[in-house]
Amino acid sequence: MKTRILLSAIVLLCSAMGAMSQTINLPKVALSDTATLKYALEKRQSTREFDTSKKLNRQEIANILWAGWGYNRKDKRTAPSAIDRQEITLYICTQEGVFMYDAENNRLDVISDKNIMKICGTQPFVETAAANIIFVCDKSQSVNTEMSAVCCGAISQNIALYCASQNIGNVVRGSFDSEKLRQQLKLTGDQVVMLAQSIGYLVK
Numbered sequence: 001m002k003t004r005i006l007l008s009a010i011v012l013l014c015s016a017m018g019a020m021s022q023t024i025n026l027p028k029v030a031l032s033d034t035a036t037l038k039y040a041l042e043k044r045q046s047t048r049e050f051d052t053s054k055k056l057n058r059q060e061i062a063n064i065l066w067a068g069w070g071y072n073r074k075d076k077r078t079a080p081s082a083i084d085r086q087e088i089t090l091y092i093c094t095q096e097g098v099f100m101y102d103a104e105n106n107r108l109d110v111i112s113d114k115n116i117m118k119i120c121g122t123q124p125f126v127e128t129a130a131a132n133i134i135f136v137c138d139k140s141q142s143v144n145t146e147m148s149a150v151c152c153g154a155i156s157q158n159i160a161l162y163c164a165s166q167n168i169g170n171v172v173r174g175s176f177d178s179e180k181l182r183q184q185l186k187l188t189g190d191q192v193v194m195l196a197q198s199i200g201y202l203v204k
């Protein structure tokens with residue numbers, strides 16, 4: 001009896017530890033009040049050269065993802081989607097691994113601990129970014145491809161403007177091998193990669 005209880009406790013503990021290691025809670029989103037929209041619009045530009053010595057901390061990751069596609073109301077987001085389908089999911093790749101943004105819970109779900117930065121795009125600079133955000137569309141939820149592309153555009157511009165406001169570089173990209181990404185992101189049936197965005201600190 002004692003052995004069975006002990007074994008059950010070990011199994012419970014192991015599964016709890018496993019569950020914990022599968023998600024990373026993000027800090028509460030904290031955007032600076034000082035950066036103006038005018039400043040962000042003036043600074044917005046594509047950047048293809050990044051300071052490779054500087055990583056994005058969890059606060060910046062939380063802020064960037066929220067700016068792009070977080071919830072700013074109970075069940076609605078910082079970017080619009082056709083008929084409010086909310087068919088896009090953001091994945092974020094860093095040197096530490098591949099993560100899915102769970103906006104509702106403000107956390108990252110760990111997809112893998114692989115460094116796939118090299119396959120996040122076809123241009124050499126992609127690997128040097130601090131993070132690559134991959135926009136995934138669930139086609140079964142989409143009104144049509146055009147509407148989902150517009151939604152991705154809105155999300156990517158939110159991210160671009162947030163980055164510009166913080167002097168962080170970014171470039172939105174349509175160049176990537178979607179099949180390779182599909183495999184590494186572990187996408188299923190109706191999920192397709194629509195867009196990518198490289199993020200990183202500017203070279204001073």
Ligand SMILES: Cc1cc2nc3c(=O)[nH]c(=O)nc-3n(C[C@H](O)[C@H](O)[C@H](O)COP(=O)(O)O)c2cc1C
Pocket residue numbers: 044045046047048123171172173174175
């Ligand atoms: C839908 C879309 C796809 C793009 N794809 C790429 C890309 O694959 N690689 C890249 O370096 N830039 C890409 N860009 C960035 C454009 O090249 C860039 O916006 C343009 O040259 C204007 O420069 P600016 O953003 O600094 O104003 C893309 C932009 C958009 C809107």
